[in-house]
Amino acid sequence: MMGSISEETKVRDEMVEVGRSLFDRGLTAGSTGNISVRLSDGRILMTPTNASLGVLDPARLxxxxxxxxxxxxxxPTKEAFLHKCMYCGKDNRRAVGHLHSTYSVAVSLLKQVNERDVLPPLTAYYVMRIGFLPLVPYFPPGDEALAAAVGAAAANHHAVLMANHGPVVAGKSLKDAQYATEELEETAKLFLLLQNHEVRPLTAEQRTTLINLSK
Known part of the structure; x- marks a missing residue:
């Protein structure tokens, strides 16, 4: 029993730390964004509604x-269903992050993107942390249809981008989800900077090799 309490306390403190880091570096603003962690007993800790990630209280999660x-x-946040959908994926998902990060949201607004894989494989680190990124069509926040769409995409992908909304990313740990979300944001920034320029993305073979290495 003591081990379970120790794990929960550690996770609560880590969520506060990660939330503050994301907020302080401008990856989320105001009370937007939410993070969650699934404990070893199956319970899920999640940031509450109308809470700034910069000033989380571990006791009030x-x-x-x-x-x-x-x-x-x-x-809980009204977007709790997004986290629950992501935990239903096939791989061992222990944490989820959802941000309204500027560059990722900007990419979600573009008309001419591949909805099955929004961003090209520009860097090795993006491929290893994200792999493929499907675009979920726009639905109003809280709409049950959004839950169904995210759930369908999450069955085979640990990261999805919601149109006119932002990314939802799952990981094997909170740090894993955090780093993957940050890599997605940086790649979205690169993608926008390279608009109207010819690019040299990684080949399909290079991408497959990297994805296999990251498993």
């Missing part, structure tokens, strides 16, 4: 049972 019922902490 929302807590869900393994069955997805809110059982403790402050009222």
């Amino acid at each position: 929302s807590c869900f049972s393994a069955e997805g019922v809110h059982v403790g902490g402050d009222k």
Whole structure:
């Protein structure tokens, strides 16, 4: 029992640390964005509604049972369903981050993108941390259709980009989800900087090799 308490305390503190880092570096603003971690017993800790990631209180984080019922902490974010959808993926997902980060959102607004894979494989690190990035069509926040669309994409992808909204990224740990989200943001920035320029993305063979290495 003590081990479980120790794990939860550590995770709560880490969520505060990661949230503050994301906020301080301008990757999220105001009360936008949310992060979550699934504990070893199946419960999920999540940032509450209307909470700034820069000033989280570890004792007030929302807590869900393994069955997805809110059982403790402050009222959860209305985007909690996005996290629950991402945890349903095939791989071992232990954390999820959702930000309204500027460059990623900007890419989600572009008309001429490949909806099955929004960003080209510009760098090795993007490929290893993200792989492929499908675009989920726009739905109003809280719409059940958005949950269905994200859930369908999340079945085979640990990162998705929601049109006119932002990215949702899952990882094997909170740091893993954080770093992948940051790599996505930097690649979105590169992509926008390179508009109207000919680029030399990685080949399909190079991409496959990198994805296999990152498994």
